[in-house]
Amino acid sequence: MGKKMTTRTVDLFAGGGGLSLGFINAGYDVVAAFDNWQPACEFYKANFKNHPIIKKDLSSEEAVSEIRQFSPRIIIGGPPCQDFSSAGKRDENLGRADITKSFAEIIMKICPDFFVMENVARALKSKAFLAAKRTFKKAGYGLTIIILDASLCGVPQLRKRLLVVGQKGGNDNFLADILEEHLSNRPMTMRDYFGNSLCIEHYYRHPRSYKRRGVFSIDEPSPTIRGVNRPIPKGYPGHPGDTSKINKKVRPLTTKERSMIQTFPKNFILWGNKTNVEQIVGNAVPVKLGEYVGQCLKQYMLSTGLAQETDFS
Numbered sequence: 345m346g347k348k349m350t351t352r353t354v355d356l357f358a359g360g361g362g363l364s365l366g367f368i369n370a371g372y373d374v375v376a377a378f379d380n381w382q383p384a385c386e387f388y389k390a391n392f393k394n395h396p397i398i399k400k401d402l403s404s405e406e407a408v409s410e411i412r413q414f415s416p417r418i419i420i421g422g423p424p425c426q427d428f429s430s431a432g433k434r435d436e437n438l439g440r441a442d443i444t445k446s447f448a449e450i451i452m453k454i455c456p457d458f459f460v461m462e463n464v465a466r467a468l469k470s471k472a473f474l475a476a477k478r479t480f481k482k483a484g485y486g487l488t489i490i491i492l493d494a495s496l497c498g499v500p501q502l503r504k505r506l507l508v509v510g511q512k513g514g515n516d517n518f519l520a521d522i523l524e525e526h527l528s529n530r531p532m533t534m535r536d537y538f539g540n541s542l543c544i545e546h547y548y549r550h551p552r553s554y555k556r557r558g559v560f561s562i563d564e565p566s567p568t569i570r571g572v573n574r575p576i577p578k579g580y581p582g583h584p585g586d587t588s589k590i591n592k593k594v595r596p597l598t599t600k601e602r603s604m605i606q607t608f609p610k611n612f613i614l615w616g617n618k619t620n621v622e623q624i625v626g627n628a629v630p631v632k633l634g635e636y637v638g639q640c641l642k643q644y645m646l647s648t649g650l651a652q653e654t655d656f657s
Contacts, residue, residue, distance in 0.1 A: 407450070494632070498528070607631040
């Protein structure tokens with residue numbers, strides 16, 4: 345195979361570090377991370393001591409030069425998704441969707457062997473994603489494009505995400521079978537993951553409108569963790585779908601609990617003010633989802649002779 349392959353990995357738009365930690369847990373050597381939001385950089389730095397987090401505008405040519413210095417074999421990242429998200433205004437013209445195109449341009453200029461890009465499911469139909477896809481293909485990448493539900497990947501949360509995995513010179517759908525064959529046959533519930541450690545049976549999650557329910561049971565997956573966390577309003581009218589009426593035993597989840605639903609470890613440091621931390625946690629890639637994709641890619645690399653067991657820690 346010639347010179348020894350490595351799994352040197354760089355995380356772009358690293359945010360809270362969920363994708364970084366997932367790939368580290370799967371055995372990859374994450375050597376650097378980049379983000380342009382100072383609170384996210386500080387949050388990341390508080391938890392990752394073995395490699396740098398670099399504050400950088402990733403749409404700049406200077407950023408490409410800095411990333412190239414780390415000689416990544418793999419680039420991973422989750423470009424900001426607010427303009428695609430059902431929680432936002434869904435307006436691609438607000439500017440953040442352009443960062444998806446910037447991610448693709450970085451891939452084209454650096455040409456890593458593999459890349460992994462994560463975003464909200466609705467990004468699949470966006471103009472920004474279609475432009476990014478054309479860039480990936482122009483750069484010679486085979487693409488596996490799939491929507492995964494995190495609750496089938498070891499995460500106690502219903503969270504559908506678009507995953508794009510590219511291989512330089514590879515075939516389209518090269519990773520699809522492996523990604524699908526390891527999915528759980530049922531969603532993971534909160535009780536599956538936490539047992540009875542939360543000391544609750546039901547909890548409140550503020551709905552976007554009172555046409556939706558606000559009370560959930562731990563015997564189901566959590567709804568998607570969002571970037572805000574509100575108390576129970578005095579005027580909450582209840583909903584036919586609620587699993588319990590509001591009472592003294594029903595409460596909102598804490599910030600720490602929400603981070604653990606994102607499968608960050610209990611000892612993860614939630615660095616920053618409450619507003620920023622809630623947003624960072626809500627926007628993060630669930631650690632176990634990142635780990636799942638990393639393990640599937642690892643299996644592919646080993647089975648095709650593109651890596652050896654010694655390349656993974």
